[in-house]
Amino acid sequence: MSNTRRTFEDDDFALSELERAIYAARNYVVPSDDLRPQTLEAAREHGRDRTRVRWSRIAAVFGLFFWCFGGMLASSASGIREGFVAPFGDEVHSIATEISLQENDSFEWGLVEVFSRYRSLSGMHRFTSPENFR
Amino acid sequence: MAVSDSLSDRVREMTNRISESGAPALSGLFDLTAHRLHRYAVTITRNQHDAEDVVQAVLVQVAGKPGLLSQADHPWHYLLQMVRNRAILVTRNRKRTFSVTNLYDLITRRSVDEVDLEETHREVWTALRKLPSNQREVVVLKIWEELTFAQIASILELTPSTVASRYRYAMTKLSRHLQANRPEVPHE
Numbered sequence: 013m014s015n016t017r018r019t020f021e022d023d024d025f026a027l028s029e030l031e032r033a034i035y036a037a038r039n040y041v042v043p044s045d046d047l048r049p050q051t052l053e054a055a056r057e058h059g060r061d062r063t064r065v066r067w068s069r070i071a072a073v074f075g076l077f078f079w080c081f082g083g084m085l086a087s088s089a090s091g092i093r094e095g096f097v098a099p100f101g102d103e104v105h106s107i108a109t110e111i112s113l114q115e116n117d118s119f120e121w122g123l124v125e126v127f128s129r130y131r132s133l134s135g136m137h138r139f140t141s142p143e144n145f146r
Numbered sequence: 147m148a149v150s151d152s153l154s155d156r157v158r159e160m161t162n163r164i165s166e167s168g169a170p171a172l173s174g175l176f177d178l179t180a181h182r183l184h185r186y187a188v189t190i191t192r193n194q195h196d197a198e199d200v201v202q203a204v205l206v207q208v209a210g211k212p213g214l215l216s217q218a219d220h221p222w223h224y225l226l227q228m229v230r231n232r233a234i235l236v237t238r239n240r241k242r243t244f245s246v247t248n249l250y251d252l253i254t255r256r257s258v259d260e261v262d263l264e265e266t267h268r269e270v271w272t273a274l275r276k277l278p279s280n281q282r283e284v285v286v287l288k289i290w291e292e293l294t295f296a297q298i299a300s301i302l303e304l305t306p307s308t309v310a311s312r313y314r315y316a317m318t319k320l321s322r323h324l325q326a327n328r329p330e331v332p333h334e
Contacts, residue, residue, distance in 0.1 A: 040267035055209035059169040
């Protein structure tokens, strides 16, 4: 009597038997029940993060655009505004004084005369320089 | 049609659904692949939790960029490759090393119909854990995923002959491990 072990090196049948045993054990180890909900929730959260990042990028691009565009607009607006010179208080005061001396009248009437001339000027001339209504 | 080709088609279909409907459609792909991906990840990481982390990370990545998978020639093979790469990364970054060969850290399924087979399954898994990682994954891909040596070679980036040789070595070792745990049968 002898003790023998049939290994797969001995014959093909042992190999296929071994392969069958391994194949049958394929579902023995399983993932935990928590894996499914955790994965789906993680994917949703990841999707939300990506949406948030995408909107932040869009907002940043628009912000940059408006900052550049607004800066250009502001600088060109200040260029236009330089052309519109409103009568400064000091200049109005000195012109009113001049007029009141010339007309031999009170300062208040000089001031009234200055603003009357100012109103009589049309359009753009109003804003060019106080010298126009001297 | 081979199992892996059919699986590739279904993976592509599920991935297209994700492209159309977004992350909520991931459940279909999860149900189709998670168990298979998990058991493959376990063979590399040798740890339940790391394997689950790997599967979760890969599927979340797919949900974010479904085009990665739907445009691949073989989506199922590509998914296995993604799991493999991630599992190797996790294993490298892990500070602890798992030299355990028992199955206490794994969640096992106990089916009433297979009570008598449970011991055999346990022995197979224990024997698999004793194999070197590179031989273990070849066995898993060959027998559980029913891939050809050429397909395994493309996933592992090896030559088919190397894969075949690793399979042969692995089967010899497995045979010895399993025989060693079984009672000897007396013959005249």
